[in-house]
Amino acid sequence: MANPVTSSEYPSEVYGLVTKLALEVTFRNYWCFLPLTSPDPSLLATIVKDFRPNLTEYEDFYRHVHQNPEVSGLELETSDLVASHLRRLGFDVHINIGGHGVAGVLKNGPGRTILIRAELDALPILEQTDLPYKSTKRMIDRYGNERPVMHACGHDMNMAALLGASALLKSARERWSGTLITLFQPDEEETGGAQAMVDDGLYSKIPIPDIMLGQHVVPLKSGQVAVKSGEVLVAAESIHVRIIGGPCEGSINPQLCVDPIPLSMRIIAELEDFVHQELGHKNDVTVACWGFHAGLPGNDYVAFADFLLDVKTIDPEIRLRALDLVERKIRDDCRAAKTPKDPVFNYSVRAPLTKNDPDVTAQIQAIFSSYFGSDSVPMELTRACEDFSILGAKHDIPYTYWNFGGSATTKGEIATNHSPFFAPQCEPTLQAGTDAMALAILSFLAI
Ligand SMILES: [Zn+2]
Known part of the structure; x- marks a missing residue:
């Protein structure tokens, strides 16, 4: 027979729950407990159009990084580049997290904390494109083998779009309130980097986010975006x-x-x-x-x-x-x-499985449909995998991960990710990626 509960005694599970909630409220922003509100799509579109940076600088960044890729775990120069760019934008920057991981924090008043993420690493692949900025780089990987290196997964484009969106948010800081964390993860291709960043005390250096956002360039038509609720990667x-x-x-x-x-x-x-x-x-x-x-x-x-x-x-x-x-x-x-x-x-x-949060995703999907119109297309489950979700696993952080297109024509006419021919065209890919990320952030932070 269980002991009766007196006013000074609670069952351990109740006490545990209360303690957990108290700790969460103490250590996390209380905004994560508030329901999402529907933002006005036309307001967000105006902010994006008014404050989008001149993307020429980010196109140059993309081409430079494409020509100078670094394999997983050895992303030293790439992390230096993104860290110095974030510093120039006024972010408080932390480096060398879990290897070459970088996290920049931009505090801009009360509100939610949103983490956005891109990947730093390239693949040990010999590039076969005829781009003027194709990679001919070779390097000794962390296992001691000399390998060709190529940004064959498009992480160069993902990084450029993340920086473009971060610059947009910095310029538009009168129009939103909250905290933005721009995170560049090393070692995604071997899916070790997210865990390494968490294990290296990521959340003792930066605030625990309320929501995480990630996006990836894929062989959809350039200018398109695709998002869905539920499972998106296996x-x-x-x-x-x-x-x-x-x-x-x-x-x-x-x-x-x-x-x-x-x-x-x-x-x-x-x-x-x-x-x-x-x-x-x-x-x-x-x-x-x-x-x-x-x-x-x-x-x-x-x-x-x-x-x-x-x-x-x-x-x-x-x-x-x-x-x-x-x-x-x-x-x-x-x-x-x-x-x-x-x-x-x-x-x-x-x-692990990448599974988009239904509430966060519904909000982003509505904004994308309004802004991109017929270029907001249904997302298919991709039979690839990602370690993005590991960044939020311990704290149960809801997230949305979507795709944006880099193909010049239609789906299938561009080589797919990890092919030696993979070459997303610069525009309108970069603008769509920048706008999509900025819209998603603003949908939770705009005032
Ligand atoms: Zn990738």
Whole structure:
């Protein structure tokens, strides 16, 4: 029988809730507890048009950064560039957070705190475009390998648009009240940077935001924006699998026994269909191999084959079942082939699900529809992953993440993100990205 509650005693869960709320109110801006209000779209459009900076400077920034990319974890020059730009704009700037992370804070009276974010890093890809400002850069990555480098994901454009929007907000500071945090995250491509910034005390240096906003250039038509509520990017798990081949017991001929190369190739070819069959086709999961290595030149004996799998899901329950099925299929096939040892699995979480908050997103969607008209298009779930949501995970910060287009013509006629041909055109891409970000911020802060 539970003890009766007296006026001086509360059940621990009630006490815990009260304490949590008190701490939240103490350490967080109380604005996060207030309901959102609908802003006047025409007022916001006027602010954006009146205070948008001359974007030539930001186009130059984009081309410069495109020509001078830096791989994940080594974004020193890029972070210096964005930090000095934020200082020039009058932001209070913090650097070297979780590596080369940068966060600029612009306090402008009472109101909500909005965090906006872009990524600093490029990819180890040899650029194949014929742009006059194409990258020919090579650098030693953090693993000691010399690699070509390219902004093949468009983070250069994301950064330029974030700086453009920050400059707009600085100029328009009489028209809004609150705090703006402009954050540049390192190491997004290997999805380690957001966690590294949080672990390095991000929120002891800057205020905890009430809302987070992120955007990414994609191969939609240049000038378009796309946003939706709910899931926008998948959760992804990476599995490093080692299949061990070699002689069977009692045999001196390894070729009579298990060659790990054809066995691995057969497993990879069958894996996704197997998972779909077991789960039923309604279940949304992809299993893709994105790396394979086996053997060395000069030695015809192949002891093992290594491959990398990505398992991408939306539903957490399906995620667990899919991972179990992948491991079971590989283990069973190895046993059937009589490999001398069981396969080895090493898991790493690439990124959690990115799921837009319904209330924050509805407000942004309404503003985008009004401002961009037919260029505000439906957003599709992208089967890519992101670590943006990790910035808000501990404090449950609601967020919206949307896409803006960089293609010169229509969807599909530009190479997609991570292609060596990916090259968003400068305008109207940059203006749309700047306006979209500024409108979204102002929708929560305008007065
Ligand atoms: Zn990206």
